[in-house]
Amino acid sequence: xxxxxxxxxxxxxxxxxxxxxxxxxxxxxxxxxxxxxxxxxxxxxxxxxxxxxxxxxxxxxxxxxxxxxxxxxxxxxxxxxxxxxxxxxxxxxxxxxxxxxxxxxxxxxxxxxxxxxxxxxxxxxxxxxxxxxxxxxxxxxxxxxxxxxxxxxxxxxxxxxxxxxxxxxxxxxxxxxxxxxxxxxxxxxxxxxxxxxxxxxxxxxxxxxxxxxxxxxxxxxxxxxxxxxxxxxxxxxxxxxxxxxxxxxxxxxxxxxxxxxxxxxxxxxxxxxxxxxxxxxxxxxxxxxxxxxxxxxxxxxxxxxxxxxxxxxxxxxxxxxxxxxxxxxxxxxxxxxxxxxxxxxxxxxxxxxxxxxxxxxxxxxxxxxxxxxxxxxxxxxxxxxxxxxxxxxxxxxxxxxxxxxxxxxxxxxxxx
Numbered sequence: 001x002x003x004x005x006x007x008x009x010x011x012x013x014x015x016x017x018x019x020x021x022x023x024x025x026x027x028x029x030x031x032x033x034x035x036x037x038x039x040x041x042x043x044x045x046x047x048x049x050x051x052x053x054x055x056x057x058x059x060x061x062x063x064x065x066x067x068x069x070x071x072x073x074x075x076x077x078x079x080x081x082x083x084x085x086x087x088x089x090x091x092x093x094x095x096x097x098x099x100x101x102x103x104x105x106x107x108x109x110x111x112x113x114x115x116x117x118x119x120x121x122x123x124x125x126x127x128x129x130x131x132x133x134x135x136x137x138x139x140x141x142x143x144x145x146x147x148x149x150x151x152x153x154x155x156x157x158x159x160x161x162x163x164x165x166x167x168x169x170x171x172x173x174x175x176x177x178x179x180x181x182x183x184x185x186x187x188x189x190x191x192x193x194x195x196x197x198x199x200x201x202x203x204x205x206x207x208x209x210x211x212x213x214x215x216x217x218x219x220x221x222x223x224x225x226x227x228x229x230x231x232x233x234x235x236x237x238x239x240x241x242x243x244x245x246x247x248x249x250x251x252x253x254x255x256x257x258x259x260x261x262x263x264x265x266x267x268x269x270x271x272x273x274x275x276x277x278x279x280x281x282x283x284x285x286x287x288x289x290x291x292x293x294x295x296x297x298x299x300x301x302x303x304x305x306x307x308x309x310x311x312x313x314x315x316x317x318x319x320x321x322x323x324x325x326x327x328x329x330x331x332x333x334x335x336x337x338x339x340x341x342x343x344x345x346x347x348x349x350x351x352x353x354x355x356x357x358x359x360x361x362x363x364x365x366x367x368x369x370x371x372x373x374x375x376x377x378x379x380x381x382x383x384x385x386x387x388x389x390x391x392x393x394x395x396x397x398x399x400x401x402x403x404x405x406x407x408x409x410x411x412x413x414x415x416x
Contacts, residue, residue, distance in 0.1 A: 007134070011130070022150055026154045048105055057361055063075055063117040076118040082117070084180055086108075094165050120354040132338070137283065137287075139337035212351075218404070225393040245264070267309065267319075275326060286334070295335045300390070305328055307386050307387045342408035343404070
């Protein structure tokens with residue numbers, strides 16, 4: 001795993017920068033749908049959020065392409081400046097002097113798009129500067145920072161979004177400035193050879209670049225398995241949330257009555273707290289176990305946890321199965337991230353990371369489909385379908401495990 005003090009300076013700065021930028025996201029974006037629904041209504045808001053996702057998807061592909069040509073840091077700086085300016089304008093558009101939900105929406109698109117723009121570059125930068133032997137530890141710390149940031153941001157947003165939105169946005173703008181300072185003045189470029197090319201047909205060149213990625217069968221299988229596995233976790237905010245709201249009877253715990261909706265909040269909080277407290281501890285333990293079997297067992301435990309949550313109504317059993325799901329998650333993420341880092345070729349790392357971003361969008365589509373299926377089938381059938389997603393992901397990962405190890409071994413040999 002390596003030790004923190006031995007990591008590249010960029011990694012240490014990146015952990016701090018992730019905390020600042022993702023705290024901003026956690027404070028704003030979980031509540032932004034409520035904001036738009038108040039002004040535009042639920043139907044229009046749903047359409048606006050879809051537009052937001054589509055823009056982020058295409059910007060991510062653009063960012064992945066250019067990060068392999070102009071360098072990682074340049075894209076991160078550009079994205080950070082866009083984000084800072086957008087937050088400043090969003091703050092002004094929700095000030096005591098002027099309120100404009102239309103401008104707020106445009107700025108929300110710019111902010112979301114900026115994360116898509118620098119996401120592949122930042123991911124590629126981590127691969128650039130880490131040795132294969134230390135990546136599990138690095139990815140565990142990044143994952144911990146991300147979850148802690150969202151937890152802190154979520155608390156800040158919950159306490160201030162409704163009644164102190166202007167003040168919240170002022171703080172978020174200042175935080176965004178701090179994040180930019182870290183990137184501009186302290187992070188170093190990690191791409192060995194930066195070439196700025198003037199291209200006559202950018203779209204054609206982008207398609208050619210991503211064509212190479214699309215013909216990497218190992219990567220495509222890895223992405224497919226990732227979509228299956230991630231779709232399970234996304235059920236928490238889709239089918240499982242709806243089922244608990246409609247099926248779970250109100251129950252008393254320590255003198256408090258807990259409804260299905262409140263239980264969803266408790267389960268999400270439990271997951272976040274467990275991740276923040278036990279990420280490093282579980283990673284250290286798992287690093288001593290046999291990697292292949294640990295990875296497959298982690299997917300199985302993760303799946304079983306969410307299958308239990310999708311079926312049961314008892315509060316204590318729900319808490320127990322969330323512990324299982326979180327333990328499986330903490331076992332799986334560092335290993336899966338390590339394998340992901342070994343797949344891209346050196347000249348297309350950001351392009352690979354941009355395409356891997358499709359895992360989120362694909363998994364969201366599946367979990368959205370499960371909402372519709374949940375209205376047609378019983379909870380027994382839905383739990384079996386969730387189980388099937390996990391098993392498919394596990395079988396595919398087992399099928400490609402040998403090739404994943406071979407590619408990582410080749411990368412370690414080249415690095416040596």
